[in-house]
Amino acid sequence: MSTCGVGYLPLAPGTWGSAVGVLIYLAAVQLAFQYKIVSPAVCFAITSIVFVAFALIAFWASSRTAESLGGKDPQIVVVDEVLGQLVTFLFVPFTFSWKLILAGFVLFRLFDIWKPYPVKEFEKLPGGIGICADDIVAGIYAGTCLAVLNVFVG
Numbered sequence: 001m002s003t004c005g006v007g008y009l010p011l012a013p014g015t016w017g018s019a020v021g022v023l024i025y026l027a028a029v030q031l032a033f034q035y036k037i038v039s040p041a042v043c044f045a046i047t048s049i050v051f052v053a054f055a056l057i058a059f060w061a062s063s064r065t066a067e068s069l070g071g072k073d074p075q076i077v078v079v080d081e082v083l084g085q086l087v088t089f090l091f092v093p094f095t096f097s098w099k100l101i102l103a104g105f106v107l108f109r110l111f112d113i114w115k116p117y118p119v120k121e122f123e124k125l126p127g128g129i130g131i132c133a134d135d136i137v138a139g140i141y142a143g144t145c146l147a148v149l150n151v152f153v154g
Contacts, residue, residue, distance in 0.1 A: 054086070088104045092147055110142070
């Protein structure tokens with residue numbers, strides 16, 4: 001699942017996949033403000049449902065792509081980065097704050113590349129779950145840091 005072809009970009013496809021995640025987040029924020037969904041609980045419920053649906057599709061698609069290409073985690077599969085980036089933003093209220101968005105992007109890329117314990121361990125899970133799970137955990141780490149930044153700096 002190359003996510004709109006960005007997985008085929010020659011340099012840093014994971015970073016481009018994360019950028020797609022940011023764009024999806026910004027589209028969701030725009031829709032929330034456009035339709036005046038201002039209740040944080042409603043926004044969180046909608047994004048959580050969309051996230052779970054997207055995660056199930058990502059598990060299936062990345063597993064199928066890995067099987068067809070014969071690799072455990074092919075470089076063209078970047079839907080996992082999209083998923084991890086979206087997890088990062090689940091930890092803060094919807095916002096157009098460029099500082100917060102940039103911080104979330106950088107934090108997720110940092111944890112996705114660094115893979116502190118136990119992030120790397122999740123790659124060992126089978127199929128699409130293993131492809132996506134490490135990015136979800138990296139997103140949880142990044143989201144936690146982003147939430148702390150939002151409280152103290154935001």
